[in-house]
Amino acid sequence: MKQWILLWVLVLGACSEPAPKIPQVDVAALEGPVANAVQQSIEDLELALDEPRLWSNYAEVLQAHQLYGAARKAWQARFKLGSLQPGELLLMLRCEEALGQPIEGVQEAVSSLLVENSDLISLRFSRGSSRLRAGDLQGAKEDLELALGQDRHPAILLAFGRTVLSLGDAERARSLLEEARAGAPGDVDIQKTLAPVYLQLGESDLANTELQRQLRGPKALRFDPAEIRMTQRSVSSSANTDRAREAMSRREWRIALVWLNKILAVYPDRASAHARRGMCHLMTNQPQEAERDFRKAIGEDESLAMAHRGLGVLAGRSGRTAQAVTHLARALELNPDDPDAVGMYPIALLKAGQLQEAESAYLSARKRFPNNRILVQQWLVVLRRMGRPDQGFAAATSAIQELGEDAALLHHAGLCLEAMGRTKEARQYHERSVAADEKSPSAARLEKIK
Known part of the structure; x- marks a missing residue:
C-alpha cells in the first residue's frame, strides 16, 4: 500500500x-x-x-x-x-x-x-577556449592539452599556443603557433599571435616578415558540427548577401553598399563581403576604400578572384603595371571564366611591355568569348593610345570579319587609320560606322576629316 x-x-x-x-x-x-x-x-x-x-x-x-x-x-x-x-x-x-x-x-x-x-574533443576544446577567454589559464591549459593529445587541429594549436604564451612560455607558444600556421596558412589570428611572440623572443626580423606575409590557404575555422550548423542558421547575413548581389547585378552600387555594411557590422572578417564592397567602392570612384576592402578580403581569403581583379584594376589605373599583371593573372587562375578579368589581362600585359604575351592573351580571350565586342574595343583603344594603330587596325578588321558591321568596331578602325595618316580610308570606315548606327561618334569625325 x-x-x-x-x-x-x-x-x-x-x-x-x-x-x-x-x-x-x-x-x-x-x-x-x-x-x-x-x-x-x-x-x-x-x-x-x-x-x-x-x-x-x-x-x-x-x-x-x-x-x-x-x-x-x-x-x-x-x-x-x-x-x-x-x-x-x-x-x-x-x-x-x-x-x-x-x-x-x-x-x-x-x-x-x-x-x-574522454573522446569528446570538440566539447573539451570549447570549454578550454572559454576558460582561456575567462582568464582561467590553468583550467584552459588542462583542457586544451588533453584536446591536443587527441587532435592537433590548427584551432586547438592556436588556443593552446595563446594559453602557454599567457603563462609565460614563449618558446613553446612559438612551436605550437608555427605548427598551427603550417596547418592553416590563411589564418590571420595565427599571424597576429605569432608576430608578437617573435618580438618577445627578440626576433624582430621574423616578426616583420610574419606581418608582411601574404596569407594563403585555409583558416583555422571552428570544426564542430554543432557550431557549423548554428552558423548556417544565420539567415540575416545570407539574406543581406542576396540583396547585395541583386543590387550589384542591377549596378545599384550604393544600395549594395547599404546591405554589405550591414553584413560587415556583424561579421567584420567576412572576406566575400569585403570583396563585394570593394567592387562597389571601385564602381563609385572611391579607389582608396576599394583597395582597403580588397586587401582585407585577400588577407582573410587569398582565393577570392573578385578581390584580385579589383586590385588589378586599381594597380593598372595608378601605373603599377607589374602588380596589375600579377593580380589579374591570379584572378584568372582562380576563375578562368571571368570575362572582365579575361579582357583586362591582355591590356595589363601590353601596358607592362610584354607584347608577345599580350597578343597571345588577347587571342585566347577572343577565342573564349568570341562575341564580346567590348573586349575588342578596349584592346583597340589601348593599342592606338600606345602608338600601335597598325596593330589596332589589323585587330579591328579581323573582329569586323567575325562580328559583322559593328558601328563601334568600324569607328575604332577609322581612328586607327587616322592615326596612321590614311585619311581617305578612315573616312570610308567612319561612313560605314554611321550607316550601321546613325548615333555613332564617327559622324563627328566625318565633319573633321572632310
Whole structure:
C-alpha cells in the first residue's frame, strides 16, 4: 500500500510540474528573414513543448542571431528535459560566454560528460577556449592539452599556443603557433599571435616578415558540427548577401553598399563581403576604400578572384603595371571564366611591355568569348593610345570579319587609320560606322576629316 501511495505522489508531482514557457522575442524589431526563422521555430515548438529537439532548434536560431538572453532561457528549458547531446552543451557554453551569465547545471554536466567520455574533443576544446577567454589559464591549459593529445587541429594549436604564451612560455607558444600556421596558412589570428611572440623572443626580423606575409590557404575555422550548423542558421547575413548581389547585378552600387555594411557590422572578417564592397567602392570612384576592402578580403581569403581583379584594376589605373599583371593573372587562375578579368589581362600585359604575351592573351580571350565586342574595343583603344594603330587596325578588321558591321568596331578602325595618316580610308570606315548606327561618334569625325 505504501508503495502505491509513493507512486501516486511521484505521478502527481510530475503532473504538477508546469510546462516550460517559450521565451518570447519581439519579432517586429527584427529583419524579415530573422523574424520568419524565429516565428517558425516558435510555431514548431508550440505543437510539442516536451520535444527536446525543438527546444534545441529554437535556442540555436536565437543564438545564431545573437539573441542571447532569449537563447539562454531556451537552453535552460532544454536542459531540464535531460538527455543532452555534446553539441548542445557546447552551444550552451558559447551562450554562457556571450552573456557572461551561467546556465544552471551546464558546467557540471560538461564535466560529468567529459569524465564519462574522454573522446569528446570538440566539447573539451570549447570549454578550454572559454576558460582561456575567462582568464582561467590553468583550467584552459588542462583542457586544451588533453584536446591536443587527441587532435592537433590548427584551432586547438592556436588556443593552446595563446594559453602557454599567457603563462609565460614563449618558446613553446612559438612551436605550437608555427605548427598551427603550417596547418592553416590563411589564418590571420595565427599571424597576429605569432608576430608578437617573435618580438618577445627578440626576433624582430621574423616578426616583420610574419606581418608582411601574404596569407594563403585555409583558416583555422571552428570544426564542430554543432557550431557549423548554428552558423548556417544565420539567415540575416545570407539574406543581406542576396540583396547585395541583386543590387550589384542591377549596378545599384550604393544600395549594395547599404546591405554589405550591414553584413560587415556583424561579421567584420567576412572576406566575400569585403570583396563585394570593394567592387562597389571601385564602381563609385572611391579607389582608396576599394583597395582597403580588397586587401582585407585577400588577407582573410587569398582565393577570392573578385578581390584580385579589383586590385588589378586599381594597380593598372595608378601605373603599377607589374602588380596589375600579377593580380589579374591570379584572378584568372582562380576563375578562368571571368570575362572582365579575361579582357583586362591582355591590356595589363601590353601596358607592362610584354607584347608577345599580350597578343597571345588577347587571342585566347577572343577565342573564349568570341562575341564580346567590348573586349575588342578596349584592346583597340589601348593599342592606338600606345602608338600601335597598325596593330589596332589589323585587330579591328579581323573582329569586323567575325562580328559583322559593328558601328563601334568600324569607328575604332577609322581612328586607327587616322592615326596612321590614311585619311581617305578612315573616312570610308567612319561612313560605314554611321550607316550601321546613325548615333555613332564617327559622324563627328566625318565633319573633321572632310
